[in-house]
Amino acid sequence: MNDAIESAAREHWGHLVALLAGQFRRLDLAEECVQEAFTAAARHWPRDGVPTNPPAWLLTTARRRAIDVIRREGATARRLPDLVVDAELAKRAAADAEPSDGAAIPDERLRLMFTCCHPAMPAAGSAALVLRLVAGLTVGEIARLFLVSEPTMAARITRAKRKIAAAGIPFAVPALDDLPARRDTVLAVIYLVFTEGYSATAGPAAIRPELGDEAIRLARLLDRLLPGDDATVALLALMLLQHSRREARVGAAGEIVLLADQDRSRWHAAEIAEGVALLDRVGRDRATVTPTARRYELQARIAAAHATAPDAATTDWTAIAGRYEELEQITASPVVRLNRAVAVAEADGPLVAFELLDGLDAVLPGRHDVHVVRAELLARLGCRDEAAGELDRAIELAANEATRHLLEARRAGL
Protein backbone atom coordinates (compact mmCIF):
# COMPACT_ATOMS: atom_id res chain seq x y z
CA MET A 1 0.00 0.00 0.00
CA ASN A 2 2.79 2.39 0.86
CA ASP A 3 4.25 1.48 -2.52
CA ALA A 4 1.01 2.45 -4.25
CA ILE A 5 0.99 5.83 -2.52
CA GLU A 6 4.67 6.40 -3.09
CA SER A 7 4.46 5.59 -6.77
CA ALA A 8 1.36 7.78 -7.10
CA ALA A 9 3.32 10.60 -5.49
CA ARG A 10 6.31 10.08 -7.79
CA GLU A 11 4.08 10.06 -10.83
CA HIS A 12 1.42 12.63 -10.07
CA TRP A 13 2.73 15.13 -7.53
CA GLY A 14 3.90 17.71 -10.08
CA HIS A 15 0.73 17.31 -12.21
CA LEU A 16 -1.49 17.95 -9.21
CA VAL A 17 0.46 20.94 -7.92
CA ALA A 18 0.45 22.50 -11.40
CA LEU A 19 -3.30 22.01 -11.85
CA LEU A 20 -4.21 23.33 -8.43
CA ALA A 21 -1.90 26.32 -8.88
CA GLY A 22 -3.62 27.02 -12.20
CA GLN A 23 -7.08 26.80 -10.71
CA PHE A 24 -6.57 28.57 -7.38
CA ARG A 25 -3.68 30.89 -8.41
CA ARG A 26 -1.69 30.12 -5.27
CA LEU A 27 1.46 28.01 -5.08
CA ASP A 28 1.38 27.71 -1.29
CA LEU A 29 -2.22 26.51 -1.30
CA ALA A 30 -1.52 24.05 -4.14
CA GLU A 31 1.49 22.56 -2.35
CA GLU A 32 -0.31 22.29 0.99
CA CYS A 33 -3.47 20.70 -0.42
CA VAL A 34 -1.63 18.15 -2.60
CA GLN A 35 0.37 17.18 0.49
CA GLU A 36 -2.86 16.72 2.41
CA ALA A 37 -4.42 14.68 -0.38
CA PHE A 38 -1.53 12.21 -0.10
CA THR A 39 -1.89 12.16 3.67
CA ALA A 40 -5.58 11.36 3.17
CA ALA A 41 -4.63 8.62 0.70
CA ALA A 42 -2.39 7.04 3.33
CA ARG A 43 -5.41 6.98 5.63
CA HIS A 44 -8.12 5.84 3.20
CA TRP A 45 -6.44 3.59 0.64
CA PRO A 46 -5.36 0.85 3.08
CA ARG A 47 -8.96 0.67 4.34
CA ASP A 48 -10.96 1.24 1.14
CA GLY A 49 -8.50 -0.04 -1.45
CA VAL A 50 -6.62 1.89 -4.11
CA PRO A 51 -9.15 3.86 -6.23
CA THR A 52 -9.51 2.94 -9.91
CA ASN A 53 -8.13 6.33 -10.97
CA PRO A 54 -5.67 7.38 -8.23
CA PRO A 55 -4.75 10.79 -9.71
CA ALA A 56 -8.43 11.70 -10.14
CA TRP A 57 -9.08 10.72 -6.52
CA LEU A 58 -6.10 12.79 -5.37
CA LEU A 59 -7.12 15.78 -7.48
CA THR A 60 -10.68 15.75 -6.17
CA THR A 61 -9.47 15.44 -2.58
CA ALA A 62 -6.92 18.23 -2.99
CA ARG A 63 -9.49 20.52 -4.63
CA ARG A 64 -12.06 20.01 -1.87
CA ARG A 65 -9.38 20.75 0.65
CA ALA A 66 -8.39 23.94 -1.20
CA ILE A 67 -12.00 25.13 -1.33
CA ASP A 68 -12.29 24.47 2.43
CA VAL A 69 -9.18 26.50 3.15
CA ILE A 70 -10.34 29.42 1.01
CA ARG A 71 -13.78 29.37 2.64
CA ARG A 72 -12.23 29.28 6.11
CA GLU A 73 -9.93 32.17 5.32
CA GLY A 74 -13.07 34.06 4.27
CA ALA A 75 -12.66 37.78 4.21
CA THR A 76 -9.30 37.82 6.00
CA ALA A 77 -7.27 39.22 3.16
CA ARG A 78 -4.06 37.45 2.29
CA ARG A 79 -0.92 39.50 1.92
CA LEU A 80 0.40 37.77 -1.18
CA PRO A 81 -1.07 38.69 -4.56
CA ASP A 82 -2.50 35.94 -6.75
CA LEU A 83 -0.35 34.01 -9.18
CA VAL A 84 -0.63 35.40 -12.71
CA VAL A 85 -2.52 32.68 -14.63
CA ASP A 86 -3.99 33.05 -18.10
CA ALA A 87 -7.76 32.72 -18.41
CA GLU A 88 -7.52 29.64 -20.61
CA LEU A 89 -5.56 27.62 -18.06
CA ALA A 90 -7.75 28.74 -15.18
CA LYS A 91 -10.77 27.49 -17.10
CA ARG A 92 -9.13 24.23 -18.11
CA ALA A 93 -7.75 23.54 -14.64
CA ALA A 94 -11.16 24.02 -13.05
CA ALA A 95 -13.02 22.20 -15.84
CA ASP A 96 -13.59 18.75 -14.40
CA ALA A 97 -14.27 19.56 -10.80
CA GLU A 98 -15.05 15.86 -10.37
CA PRO A 99 -12.86 14.04 -12.87
CA SER A 100 -14.40 10.80 -14.05
CA ASP A 101 -12.61 7.53 -13.50
CA GLY A 102 -11.14 7.32 -16.98
CA ALA A 103 -10.27 11.00 -17.36
CA ALA A 104 -6.66 11.84 -18.07
CA ILE A 105 -5.28 14.73 -16.05
CA PRO A 106 -3.91 17.57 -18.20
CA ASP A 107 -0.15 18.03 -17.88
CA GLU A 108 0.78 21.55 -16.82
CA ARG A 109 4.15 20.65 -15.34
CA LEU A 110 6.05 22.57 -18.02
CA ARG A 111 4.50 25.81 -16.72
CA LEU A 112 5.49 24.82 -13.21
CA MET A 113 9.10 24.21 -14.28
CA PHE A 114 9.42 27.49 -16.16
CA THR A 115 7.83 29.42 -13.31
CA CYS A 116 10.07 27.86 -10.65
CA CYS A 117 13.17 28.39 -12.82
CA HIS A 118 12.50 31.95 -13.98
CA PRO A 119 15.69 33.99 -14.49
CA ALA A 120 14.38 36.49 -11.92
CA MET A 121 14.66 33.77 -9.26
CA PRO A 122 17.79 33.00 -7.24
CA ALA A 123 19.22 29.70 -8.53
CA ALA A 124 19.29 28.03 -5.10
CA GLY A 125 15.64 28.99 -4.58
CA SER A 126 14.70 27.58 -7.99
CA ALA A 127 16.49 24.31 -7.28
CA ALA A 128 14.69 23.87 -3.96
CA LEU A 129 11.32 24.86 -5.43
CA VAL A 130 11.60 22.48 -8.38
CA LEU A 131 12.41 19.59 -6.03
CA ARG A 132 9.46 20.48 -3.81
CA LEU A 133 6.77 21.38 -6.36
CA VAL A 134 7.71 19.32 -9.43
CA ALA A 135 9.53 16.32 -7.93
CA GLY A 136 7.49 16.19 -4.72
CA LEU A 137 10.33 15.82 -2.22
CA THR A 138 9.50 16.92 1.31
CA VAL A 139 11.09 20.05 2.74
CA GLY A 140 13.01 17.82 5.18
CA GLU A 141 14.41 15.68 2.35
CA ILE A 142 15.50 18.74 0.37
CA ALA A 143 17.10 20.25 3.47
CA ARG A 144 19.12 17.07 4.05
CA LEU A 145 20.22 16.90 0.41
CA PHE A 146 21.44 20.51 0.48
CA LEU A 147 22.91 20.11 3.98
CA VAL A 148 20.94 22.93 5.56
CA SER A 149 18.53 22.80 8.49
CA GLU A 150 14.87 22.19 7.80
CA PRO A 151 13.77 25.67 8.98
CA THR A 152 16.41 27.23 6.70
CA MET A 153 15.15 25.25 3.71
CA ALA A 154 11.50 25.98 4.60
CA ALA A 155 12.33 29.70 4.68
CA ARG A 156 14.16 29.47 1.33
CA ILE A 157 11.17 27.79 -0.29
CA THR A 158 8.71 30.26 1.22
CA ARG A 159 10.83 33.18 -0.02
CA ALA A 160 10.95 31.67 -3.50
CA LYS A 161 7.16 31.22 -3.63
CA ARG A 162 6.70 34.75 -2.34
CA LYS A 163 8.97 36.17 -5.02
CA ILE A 164 6.96 34.44 -7.75
CA ALA A 165 3.67 35.83 -6.51
CA ALA A 166 4.83 39.32 -5.50
CA ALA A 167 7.00 39.97 -8.56
CA GLY A 168 4.26 38.78 -10.89
CA ILE A 169 6.24 35.95 -12.48
CA PRO A 170 3.58 34.40 -14.72
CA PHE A 171 2.53 30.76 -14.42
CA ALA A 172 3.21 30.18 -18.09
CA VAL A 173 5.42 28.61 -20.72
CA PRO A 174 7.41 31.46 -22.31
CA ALA A 175 6.69 32.67 -25.84
CA LEU A 176 8.54 30.89 -28.63
CA ASP A 177 11.20 33.61 -29.12
CA ASP A 178 12.08 33.53 -25.41
CA LEU A 179 11.96 29.77 -25.14
CA PRO A 180 15.64 28.89 -25.82
CA ALA A 181 16.99 31.37 -23.26
CA ARG A 182 14.40 30.43 -20.67
CA ARG A 183 14.97 26.74 -21.29
CA ASP A 184 18.68 27.32 -20.63
CA THR A 185 17.77 28.70 -17.20
CA VAL A 186 15.73 25.57 -16.42
CA LEU A 187 18.63 23.36 -17.53
CA ALA A 188 21.06 25.37 -15.42
CA VAL A 189 18.87 24.75 -12.35
CA ILE A 190 18.64 21.01 -13.11
CA TYR A 191 22.42 20.83 -13.55
CA LEU A 192 22.86 22.74 -10.28
CA VAL A 193 20.83 20.03 -8.52
CA PHE A 194 23.04 17.40 -10.18
CA THR A 195 26.43 18.98 -9.46
CA GLU A 196 25.53 19.61 -5.84
CA GLY A 197 25.13 15.85 -5.51
CA TYR A 198 28.02 14.91 -7.80
CA SER A 199 30.65 16.86 -5.97
CA ALA A 200 29.41 17.83 -2.55
CA THR A 201 30.81 21.23 -1.61
CA ALA A 202 30.64 20.62 2.12
CA GLY A 203 30.01 17.92 4.68
CA PRO A 204 31.32 14.44 5.27
CA ALA A 205 30.09 12.59 2.15
CA ALA A 206 31.86 13.05 -1.18
CA ILE A 207 28.76 12.51 -3.29
CA ARG A 208 25.01 12.37 -2.72
CA PRO A 209 23.67 10.24 -5.58
CA GLU A 210 20.00 10.90 -4.69
CA LEU A 211 20.38 14.43 -6.05
CA GLY A 212 21.74 12.96 -9.28
CA ASP A 213 18.69 10.69 -9.54
CA GLU A 214 16.34 13.64 -9.07
CA ALA A 215 18.19 15.81 -11.60
CA ILE A 216 18.07 13.03 -14.20
CA ARG A 217 14.35 12.54 -13.52
CA LEU A 218 13.75 16.28 -14.04
CA ALA A 219 15.76 16.30 -17.28
CA ARG A 220 13.81 13.27 -18.58
CA LEU A 221 10.59 15.08 -17.75
CA LEU A 222 11.73 18.24 -19.58
CA ASP A 223 12.79 16.12 -22.57
CA ARG A 224 9.31 14.59 -22.65
CA LEU A 225 7.45 17.89 -22.23
CA LEU A 226 9.66 19.83 -24.65
CA PRO A 227 10.91 17.18 -27.04
CA GLY A 228 13.54 17.43 -29.74
CA ASP A 229 15.78 19.89 -27.94
CA ASP A 230 19.56 19.46 -28.30
CA ALA A 231 20.49 21.19 -25.06
CA THR A 232 18.13 19.08 -22.95
CA VAL A 233 19.23 15.81 -24.57
CA ALA A 234 22.91 16.74 -24.24
CA LEU A 235 22.48 17.60 -20.55
CA LEU A 236 20.60 14.36 -19.92
CA ALA A 237 23.41 12.41 -21.65
CA LEU A 238 26.05 14.27 -19.64
CA MET A 239 24.35 13.55 -16.32
CA LEU A 240 23.74 9.86 -17.15
CA LEU A 241 27.39 9.38 -18.14
CA GLN A 242 28.70 11.08 -15.00
CA HIS A 243 26.11 9.42 -12.77
CA SER A 244 27.02 5.97 -14.16
CA ARG A 245 30.29 6.14 -12.21
CA ARG A 246 28.74 7.01 -8.84
CA GLU A 247 29.46 3.71 -7.09
CA ALA A 248 33.04 3.44 -8.31
CA ARG A 249 33.80 7.05 -7.29
CA VAL A 250 33.61 6.32 -3.58
CA GLY A 251 35.63 3.65 -1.78
CA ALA A 252 34.61 1.41 1.10
CA ALA A 253 35.63 4.03 3.69
CA GLY A 254 33.79 6.84 1.88
CA GLU A 255 36.98 8.15 0.28
CA ILE A 256 37.04 9.49 -3.29
CA VAL A 257 38.48 7.12 -5.89
CA LEU A 258 40.07 8.88 -8.85
CA LEU A 259 38.96 8.03 -12.36
CA ALA A 260 42.17 6.15 -13.21
CA ASP A 261 41.82 3.92 -10.14
CA GLN A 262 38.09 3.20 -10.40
CA ASP A 263 36.80 -0.35 -10.78
CA ARG A 264 35.17 0.05 -14.18
CA SER A 265 33.05 -3.05 -13.73
CA ARG A 266 31.08 -1.05 -11.16
CA TRP A 267 30.10 1.58 -13.71
CA HIS A 268 26.45 1.29 -14.75
CA ALA A 269 26.64 -0.05 -18.30
CA ALA A 270 22.97 0.63 -19.11
CA GLU A 271 23.32 4.30 -18.19
CA ILE A 272 26.51 4.62 -20.25
CA ALA A 273 24.77 2.99 -23.23
CA GLU A 274 21.80 5.34 -22.87
CA GLY A 275 24.05 8.39 -22.57
CA VAL A 276 26.05 7.42 -25.66
CA ALA A 277 22.85 6.71 -27.61
CA LEU A 278 21.41 10.10 -26.59
CA LEU A 279 24.54 11.82 -27.90
CA ASP A 280 23.78 10.38 -31.35
CA ARG A 281 20.64 12.51 -31.31
CA VAL A 282 22.56 15.71 -30.53
CA GLY A 283 23.98 18.20 -33.00
CA ARG A 284 22.53 16.75 -36.19
CA ASP A 285 21.81 20.29 -37.33
CA ARG A 286 25.02 22.15 -36.54
CA ALA A 287 23.62 25.50 -37.67
CA THR A 288 20.99 25.60 -34.93
CA VAL A 289 23.07 24.32 -32.01
CA THR A 290 23.10 26.97 -29.30
CA PRO A 291 26.25 27.62 -27.23
CA THR A 292 24.51 26.08 -24.21
CA ALA A 293 23.71 22.90 -26.13
CA ARG A 294 27.24 22.71 -27.49
CA ARG A 295 28.67 23.21 -24.01
CA TYR A 296 26.65 20.31 -22.55
CA GLU A 297 27.39 18.23 -25.65
CA LEU A 298 31.17 18.71 -25.38
CA GLN A 299 31.10 17.84 -21.68
CA ALA A 300 28.99 14.78 -22.45
CA ARG A 301 31.35 13.66 -25.23
CA ILE A 302 34.28 13.98 -22.82
CA ALA A 303 32.38 11.90 -20.26
CA ALA A 304 31.52 9.37 -22.99
CA ALA A 305 35.19 9.05 -23.99
CA HIS A 306 36.01 8.14 -20.39
CA ALA A 307 32.98 5.92 -19.94
CA THR A 308 33.66 3.80 -23.03
CA ALA A 309 37.44 3.38 -22.52
CA PRO A 310 38.53 0.00 -21.08
CA ASP A 311 41.07 1.72 -18.81
CA ALA A 312 42.86 5.03 -18.25
CA ALA A 313 45.84 4.12 -20.43
CA THR A 314 43.79 3.39 -23.55
CA THR A 315 41.59 6.48 -23.15
CA ASP A 316 41.64 8.78 -26.19
CA TRP A 317 43.26 11.71 -24.33
CA THR A 318 44.03 13.65 -27.52
CA ALA A 319 40.32 13.74 -28.40
CA ILE A 320 39.43 14.71 -24.85
CA ALA A 321 42.03 17.50 -24.82
CA GLY A 322 40.59 18.80 -28.10
CA ARG A 323 37.05 18.88 -26.70
CA TYR A 324 38.27 20.75 -23.64
CA GLU A 325 40.01 23.26 -25.90
CA GLU A 326 36.74 24.00 -27.71
CA LEU A 327 34.90 24.10 -24.39
CA GLU A 328 37.39 26.65 -23.09
CA GLN A 329 36.81 28.81 -26.17
CA ILE A 330 33.04 28.81 -25.52
CA THR A 331 33.12 29.28 -21.76
CA ALA A 332 36.40 31.14 -21.13
CA SER A 333 36.30 29.24 -17.86
CA PRO A 334 39.46 28.73 -15.80
CA VAL A 335 37.98 25.50 -14.41
CA VAL A 336 37.75 24.15 -17.97
CA ARG A 337 41.39 25.16 -18.55
CA LEU A 338 42.37 23.21 -15.44
CA ASN A 339 40.60 20.09 -16.74
CA ARG A 340 42.15 20.65 -20.13
CA ALA A 341 45.59 20.70 -18.51
CA VAL A 342 44.91 17.27 -16.98
CA ALA A 343 43.96 15.84 -20.40
CA VAL A 344 46.91 17.54 -22.11
CA ALA A 345 49.26 16.02 -19.51
CA GLU A 346 48.08 12.57 -20.58
CA ALA A 347 48.14 13.35 -24.30
CA ASP A 348 51.29 15.50 -24.63
CA GLY A 349 53.15 15.13 -21.32
CA PRO A 350 53.37 17.14 -18.07
CA LEU A 351 55.61 19.92 -19.38
CA VAL A 352 53.09 21.14 -22.00
CA ALA A 353 50.29 20.87 -19.42
CA PHE A 354 52.28 22.85 -16.84
CA GLU A 355 52.16 25.97 -19.02
CA LEU A 356 48.37 25.83 -19.13
CA LEU A 357 48.24 26.34 -15.35
CA ASP A 358 49.86 29.79 -15.65
CA GLY A 359 47.73 32.43 -13.98
CA LEU A 360 45.06 30.02 -12.71
CA ASP A 361 45.85 30.70 -9.00
CA ALA A 362 44.87 34.31 -9.50
CA VAL A 363 41.51 33.55 -11.15
CA LEU A 364 40.70 30.50 -8.98
CA PRO A 365 41.78 31.67 -5.54
CA GLY A 366 41.11 29.34 -2.63
CA ARG A 367 40.53 26.30 -4.88
CA HIS A 368 42.37 23.16 -3.85
CA ASP A 369 42.22 21.50 -7.26
CA VAL A 370 44.66 23.92 -8.94
CA HIS A 371 47.28 22.82 -6.41
CA VAL A 372 46.38 19.16 -6.80
CA VAL A 373 46.90 19.26 -10.56
CA ARG A 374 50.16 21.18 -10.23
CA ALA A 375 51.36 18.69 -7.61
CA GLU A 376 50.66 15.76 -9.94
CA LEU A 377 52.52 17.41 -12.82
CA LEU A 378 55.48 18.25 -10.56
CA ALA A 379 55.56 14.68 -9.28
CA ARG A 380 55.71 13.38 -12.84
CA LEU A 381 58.52 15.78 -13.61
CA GLY A 382 60.40 14.35 -10.63
CA CYS A 383 60.09 17.43 -8.39
CA ARG A 384 58.97 15.69 -5.18
CA ASP A 385 59.49 18.51 -2.67
CA GLU A 386 57.63 21.05 -4.79
CA ALA A 387 54.82 18.53 -5.30
CA ALA A 388 54.53 17.97 -1.53
CA GLY A 389 54.35 21.74 -0.99
CA GLU A 390 51.48 22.06 -3.47
CA LEU A 391 49.61 19.20 -1.78
CA ASP A 392 50.02 20.91 1.61
CA ARG A 393 48.30 23.97 0.18
CA ALA A 394 45.58 21.79 -1.34
CA ILE A 395 44.92 20.03 1.99
CA GLU A 396 44.59 23.42 3.69
CA LEU A 397 42.02 24.55 1.13
CA ALA A 398 39.94 21.37 0.70
CA ALA A 399 36.44 21.87 2.13
CA ASN A 400 35.26 18.30 2.37
CA GLU A 401 36.68 15.55 4.53
CA ALA A 402 36.70 12.81 1.90
CA THR A 403 38.82 15.01 -0.37
CA ARG A 404 41.21 15.87 2.45
CA HIS A 405 41.78 12.18 3.24
CA LEU A 406 42.48 11.46 -0.40
CA LEU A 407 45.05 14.27 -0.59
CA GLU A 408 46.78 13.20 2.62
CA ALA A 409 47.10 9.67 1.27
CA ARG A 410 48.52 11.03 -1.97
CA ARG A 411 51.04 13.17 -0.12
CA ALA A 412 52.20 10.19 1.93
CA GLY A 413 52.65 8.19 -1.28
CA LEU A 414 54.85 10.77 -3.08
Added chain:
Amino acid sequence: MTIRYVVLLYDDEAAGESATPDERRRIMDRHGAFPRVCAEHGIAIAGGEALQTSDTATTLRRRGEEITITDGPFAETAEQLGGFYLLDAPDLDSVLKAIAQLPEYSLEVRPVDPAPGGS
Protein backbone atom coordinates in the same frame (compact mmCIF):
# COMPACT_ATOMS: atom_id res chain seq x y z
CA MET B 1 -5.94 42.28 -13.38
CA THR B 2 -2.73 44.25 -13.59
CA ILE B 3 0.23 44.64 -11.28
CA ARG B 4 1.77 48.05 -10.74
CA TYR B 5 5.54 48.15 -11.13
CA VAL B 6 8.15 50.84 -10.56
CA VAL B 7 11.05 50.61 -12.99
CA LEU B 8 14.16 52.40 -11.71
CA LEU B 9 16.63 53.52 -14.37
CA TYR B 10 20.30 53.57 -13.41
CA ASP B 11 23.21 54.66 -15.56
CA ASP B 12 26.62 56.25 -15.42
CA GLU B 13 25.98 60.01 -15.31
CA ALA B 14 29.50 60.89 -16.43
CA ALA B 15 29.06 58.84 -19.60
CA GLY B 16 25.65 60.41 -20.12
CA GLU B 17 27.05 63.95 -19.92
CA SER B 18 29.72 63.25 -22.52
CA ALA B 19 27.18 61.81 -24.98
CA THR B 20 27.17 63.33 -28.48
CA PRO B 21 24.00 65.03 -29.81
CA ASP B 22 23.45 61.97 -32.00
CA GLU B 23 23.63 59.61 -29.01
CA ARG B 24 21.27 61.83 -27.04
CA ARG B 25 18.79 61.80 -29.87
CA ARG B 26 18.89 58.01 -30.08
CA ILE B 27 18.25 57.79 -26.34
CA MET B 28 15.30 60.18 -26.54
CA ASP B 29 13.92 58.28 -29.56
CA ARG B 30 13.81 55.08 -27.53
CA HIS B 31 11.93 56.83 -24.72
CA GLY B 32 9.66 58.33 -27.35
CA ALA B 33 8.85 54.88 -28.71
CA PHE B 34 8.32 53.40 -25.24
CA PRO B 35 4.55 54.10 -24.98
CA ARG B 36 4.01 52.18 -28.24
CA VAL B 37 6.25 49.31 -27.04
CA CYS B 38 4.30 49.18 -23.77
CA ALA B 39 0.96 49.12 -25.56
CA GLU B 40 2.14 46.15 -27.64
CA HIS B 41 2.74 44.24 -24.40
CA GLY B 42 -0.53 45.20 -22.76
CA ILE B 43 1.14 47.70 -20.43
CA ALA B 44 -0.19 51.14 -19.46
CA ILE B 45 2.29 53.83 -18.42
CA ALA B 46 0.95 55.39 -15.20
CA GLY B 47 3.82 57.83 -14.78
CA GLY B 48 7.50 58.43 -15.15
CA GLU B 49 10.12 61.15 -14.89
CA ALA B 50 13.75 61.79 -15.73
CA LEU B 51 15.73 63.07 -12.75
CA GLN B 52 18.40 65.75 -12.61
CA THR B 53 21.89 64.42 -11.94
CA SER B 54 22.75 63.06 -8.50
CA ASP B 55 24.88 66.12 -7.58
CA THR B 56 21.57 67.97 -7.22
CA ALA B 57 20.36 65.39 -4.66
CA THR B 58 19.95 66.11 -0.96
CA THR B 59 19.83 63.36 1.64
CA LEU B 60 18.10 63.72 4.99
CA ARG B 61 18.47 61.10 7.71
CA ARG B 62 16.44 61.14 10.89
CA ARG B 63 17.61 59.02 13.82
CA GLY B 64 15.33 59.68 16.77
CA GLU B 65 15.25 63.47 17.12
CA GLU B 66 18.53 63.95 15.34
CA ILE B 67 18.35 65.13 11.78
CA THR B 68 21.34 65.29 9.46
CA ILE B 69 21.22 66.79 6.02
CA THR B 70 23.93 66.03 3.51
CA ASP B 71 24.70 66.83 -0.08
CA GLY B 72 24.35 64.07 -2.65
CA PRO B 73 22.50 60.76 -3.06
CA PHE B 74 22.09 58.39 -0.10
CA ALA B 75 24.68 55.98 -1.51
CA GLU B 76 27.60 56.57 -3.86
CA THR B 77 27.36 53.97 -6.59
CA ALA B 78 29.00 53.36 -9.95
CA GLU B 79 25.65 53.95 -11.62
CA GLN B 80 23.15 56.53 -10.42
CA LEU B 81 19.37 56.66 -10.34
CA GLY B 82 18.43 58.76 -13.35
CA GLY B 83 14.69 58.29 -13.68
CA PHE B 84 11.74 55.99 -13.28
CA TYR B 85 8.63 54.66 -14.94
CA LEU B 86 5.42 53.62 -13.23
CA LEU B 87 3.78 50.78 -15.20
CA ASP B 88 0.54 48.82 -14.95
CA ALA B 89 1.37 45.44 -16.49
CA PRO B 90 -0.16 41.97 -16.70
CA ASP B 91 3.00 40.27 -15.39
CA LEU B 92 6.78 40.49 -14.94
CA ASP B 93 7.58 38.95 -18.33
CA SER B 94 5.70 41.66 -20.21
CA VAL B 95 7.61 44.34 -18.26
CA LEU B 96 10.95 42.66 -19.00
CA LYS B 97 10.10 42.46 -22.70
CA ALA B 98 9.10 46.13 -22.88
CA ILE B 99 11.96 47.66 -20.90
CA ALA B 100 14.50 45.70 -22.96
CA GLN B 101 13.62 48.29 -25.65
CA LEU B 102 14.74 51.23 -23.48
CA PRO B 103 18.24 52.75 -23.90
CA GLU B 104 21.19 50.97 -22.26
CA TYR B 105 20.54 51.20 -18.54
CA SER B 106 20.67 48.96 -15.50
CA LEU B 107 16.99 48.62 -14.68
CA GLU B 108 15.47 47.54 -11.40
CA VAL B 109 11.88 46.33 -11.51
CA ARG B 110 9.91 46.42 -8.25
CA PRO B 111 6.27 45.53 -7.76
CA VAL B 112 4.34 48.15 -5.81
CA ASP B 113 3.11 46.93 -2.42
CA PRO B 114 -0.69 46.99 -2.80
CA ALA B 115 -1.21 47.13 0.98
CA PRO B 116 1.70 48.94 2.68
CA GLY B 117 2.04 48.07 6.33
CA GLY B 118 0.25 44.77 5.91
CA SER B 119 -3.46 44.11 5.78
